[in-house]
Amino acid sequence: MAKLAPIRAVLRPLDLAQHLFEVTLTLPPEALASGAVAAMPAWTPGSYLVRDYARLVDRVRLLEGRKERPLDKLDKQRWQLPPSKRELTVKYRVYGNDLTVRTNHLDASHAQIIPAATFLYLEGQLDRPVEVRFEGFPADWKVASALPQEQGGYLAKDFDTLVDSPFELGAFRTRSFRAGGTVFELVFTGRHNGDEGRMVEATRQIVEAAGAIFGGFPFRRYVFFFTFTPKLRGGLEHKDCTSLIADSHAFDKPEGYYALFQLVAHEFFHAWNVKRLHDPVLGPFDYSRENPTKMLWFHEGLTSYMEHVIVLRAGVVPWSHASKELAKCWSEQVQRPGRLEQSLEEASWDAWIRFYKQHEFSPNSSVSYYDKGEMVAWLMDAALREGSRGRAGLADLFAQLWARHGEDGLTDADVRRAFRELSGKDPAPFWDAYISGRAELDSAQLRRAFGLVMEAKAPWEGLSIEEASDPAAQRRARAWTGLVLASNGPVIQNVIPGSPAAGAGLSFGMEILAVEGWRTTTAAEAQRCLAEPGPGGKVAVLVADRGRVFHVEVALAENPERTYRLTPDPRVGAAQRAAFAASYGQPHPAAPVRRGVRR
Known part of the structure; x- marks a missing residue:
């Protein structure tokens, strides 16, 4: 096959303070013989939402000698190019002022270029190479990219590779290390x-722990992009790099480092799970529309669990922290009303329209394929350990899938087959309960496999010694309305279905003005007044809804909410200790049995 002539792209700053830059694309004649359609991606892989990047693009022009003329726009993200026997140049302006891992951001200090939000592609010609150059940026700025550098530019072998290769420009700092022959x-x-x-150093340990699962690395060079900015956190995986955003002020406590290390582990594990081992729907991509899959629970949920496995094996996060994180997620999932409404497969399929477009009722009608998937992954690890008598866990399942399928595509049937082979169990009951079904999470599996106990605590059991001896505090702790109030005031954020508040007709967005005649100006005041009568009591509530003020009566019930704490089983056996150590690379947290000493 003849080598395709590349598209040549040049990026220039227009006004860094206004977050504006210009893209010039020079298109080869062979791409234009019959005309072509240039399109802007609607989304970026790894973030399953149509973002309509074309809304950030304007002044799309065709250059003909010294003349410019606008291109005919076909729809929201496509432009018609005329037939041509010579190369054509297209120029357009891009606005980038959204500092996330999915969007462009540039100012006087740096430029983060996300290719899906930047480059037009030619429909039907995604295989065509793209050369990228940067001109006119500050002289002291450097460029970082996972793409190979050639003659002052960066070459992507095709558009998929370009989209998978963000750029960072600026006076950044760099470090490097080698592991397993990879830089x-x-x-x-x-x-x-x-x-x-x-x-x-922690990244090095994480890299080595992840690489040990798969027997090495499928690349010779890999880039971690760390961006620090206040109060933000996020990550996006790519095939040979990853973009990470962390809170600038998070590192005054160990937990700040732990959160960053988990993020590094999560996104790096994606170098295998989803970037290479993936549902065939997820690459090559259709950039013009949604690409739905039922396997995001596998690609994201299982990765969310494996981040804990990796940081524990790497020794960069202690079990005391990981156990709190796992128990917190368990508490949230077993009490989320949506767990009874949506399966993990359904959550995966509807990610494009539901997960990334949450509304007030979402907690009551949906689950997160990240968080619920993480808990199901934990149970899957336990089921594999129990079925294999400790010989295999979830890391071994990934290793087997990688050895067997590599980058050839992965189906749900392939995952089931590997589960069956490693556990010796029919996968159908597990899938029917937790993946295609909506069964309650069962912590008994964790106890049997790992010697871990999920200990439930009622709100009144968490009171201080002084509060526990106060009947009024006990009474308030036991009361429940089913109202979730916003943090910035007594405004209703959610109403749990079937709760006393739902029965009283309270709903989203209403404001609690007063309870039993007492004015409530904060969420804490409102919750305290609502709980005052205790279970079985009633309260008169003054509510405002869209300018209308009215009274309702709410009958209080006993609080069904529980928080969970993960504790070691005091009766843990040798097999459970061994299974725990095999999964997490650490000794079991239960204190060793002390034998009597003769004196």
């Missing part, structure tokens, strides 16, 4: 209160 580069942008040396 790992770390690019740090932005100020923070952390220790970059600690971050580099």
Whole structure:
């Protein structure tokens, strides 16, 4: 097959303070013989939402000698190009002022270029190479990319590779290390209160722990992009790199480092799970529309669990922290009303329209394929350990899938087959309960496999010693209305279906003005007044809804909510200790049995 002539792209800043830059695309004649359609992607892989990047693009022009003319726009994201026997140049302006891992951001300090939000592609010609150059940016700025550099530019072998390769420009800091014959580069942008040396060393340990699962790395070079900015956190996986955003001020406590290390582990594990081992729907992509799959529970949920496995095996996060995180997620999932309404497969399929477009009722009608998937992954690890008598866990399932399927595509049937082979169990009951079904999470499996107990605590059991001796405090702790109030005031954020508040007709967005005649100006005041009579009591509530003020009476019930704590089973056996150590690379947290000493 003849080598395709590349599209040549040049990016230039227009006004960094206004977050504007210009893209010039030079299109080869062979791409234009019959005309062509240039399109802007509607989304970026790894973030399953139509973002309509074309809304950030304007002044799309065709250059003909010294003349410019606008291209005919076919719809929201496509432009018609005329037939041509010579190369044509298209120029357009892009606005980038959204600092996330999915969107462009540039200012006087740096430029983060997300290719899906930047480059037009030619329909039907995604295989065509793209050369990218940067001109006119500040002289002291550097460029970082996972793409190979050639003659001052960066070459993507096709559009899929380009989309998978973000750019960072600026006066960033770089570190690197080698592991397993692969070079790992770390690019740090932005100020923070952390220790970059600690971050580099932890990343190295995480990389080695993940690589050990798969027997090495499927790349010779990999780039971690670290961006630090206040109060933000996020990550997006790519085939040979990952983009990470962390809170600049998070590192005054160990938990700030732990959160970053888990994020690193999560996104790096995606280098296998989803970027290479993936549902065939997820690559090559249709960039013009949604690409739904029922397997996001596998690609994201299982990765959310494996981030804990990896940081524990790497020794960069202690079990005491991981256990709190796992128990917190368990508490949230077993009490989320939507667990009874939506399965993980359904949550995966509807991610495009439901997960990324939450509304007030979402907690009552849906689950997160990340969080619920993480808990199901934990149970799957336990089921594999129990069925294999400790010989295999979830990490082994991934290793087998990688050895067997590599980058050839992965189906649900393939995952079931590997589960059956490793556990010796029919996968259907597990899938019917937790993946295609809506069964309640069962912590008994964790006890049997790992010697871990999920201990439930009622609200009144968590009172301080002083509060526990106060009948009024006990009474309030036992009362429940089913109202979830916003953090910034006594405004109803959610109403649990079937709760006393739902029965009284309270709903989203209403404001609690007063309870039993007492004015309530904060959420804490409202909740305290609502709980005052205790279970079986009633309260008169003054409510405002869209300018209308009215009274309702709410009958209180006993609080069904529980928080969970993960504790070691005091009767843990040798097999459970061994299974725990095999999964997490650490000794079981239960204190060793002390034998009597003769004196």
